[in-house]
Amino acid sequence: MNKNTITPRFIFVVTTIIIASLMRLIPHWPNFTPIAAIALFGGTYLSKKYLSFLIPFAALFLSDLILGFHSSMIAVYLSFGITVLIGFYLKKNLKAGNIIAASLISSVIFFVITNFSAWLVMPMYPKNFLGLMEAYTAGLAFFNNGSYGISFFLNSVLGGLAYNILFFGVFYLAKLKFPVLAKA
Numbered sequence: 266m267n268k269n270t271i272t273p274r275f276i277f278v279v280t281t282i283i284i285a286s287l288m289r290l291i292p293h294w295p296n297f298t299p300i301a302a303i304a305l306f307g308g309t310y311l312s313k314k315y316l317s318f319l320i321p322f323a324a325l326f327l328s329d330l331i332l333g334f335h336s337s338m339i340a341v342y343l344s345f346g347i348t349v350l351i352g353f354y355l356k357k358n359l360k361a362g363n364i365i366a367a368s369l370i371s372s373v374i375f376f377v378i379t380n381f382s383a384w385l386v387m388p389m390y391p392k393n394f395l396g397l398m399e400a401y402t403a404g405l406a407f408f409n410n411g412s413y414g415i416s417f418f419l420n421s422v423l424g425g426l427a428y429n430i431l432f433f434g435v436f437y438l439a440k441l442k443f444p445v446l447a448k449a
Contacts, residue, residue, distance in 0.1 A: 270313065274446045277439065278310045279320055281432055286324035290331060296421040301371040302428035304345045308352015317349055340382030344375040368429040372422040380404040
């Protein structure tokens with residue numbers, strides 16, 4: 266990285282990503298996390314493409330070192346990478362409605378990919394179309410008893426929306442107060 270990369274904007278975005286990754290370590294409802302928001306925010310606001318992947322992935326990986334890994338981590342990281350790519354689209358189309366749509370799409374992608382992975386690796390699901398549909402159905406209702414939020418899927422949707430509104434909103438307001446942050 267050269268000195269042109271480390272700008273006040275870069276420091277603000279990276280700090281937001283680091284703080285967000287630390288938020289994963291505090292108690293929360295399952296899947297109500299800033300994971301998708303980290304990827305979307307980094308993909309949107311980090312000016313160099315390699316940093317848009319490197320910094321959010323490093324933050325995710327370091328928090329996973331503390332939280333632990335599981336058999337579907339590849340699916341989580343794949344959906345995370347796709348969300349960074351969605352952030353590239355947002356970079357050129359930054360509007361509130363697009364941020365909300367990107368957040369919702371990211372949650373659906375995460376659900377589809379991680380539940381497909383669960384179907385692949387868990388022996389309880391038959392390896393056919395009905396087994397796949399069973400995995401998706403189970404994913405919709407998983408932990409749907411109120412004490413863990415609404416469900417894994419809806420927690421992911423609501424968490425993504427909440428954190429994206431927070432990160433993008435705070436950055437928008439910070440740019441108004443500190444115009445130097447508007448410079449890429």
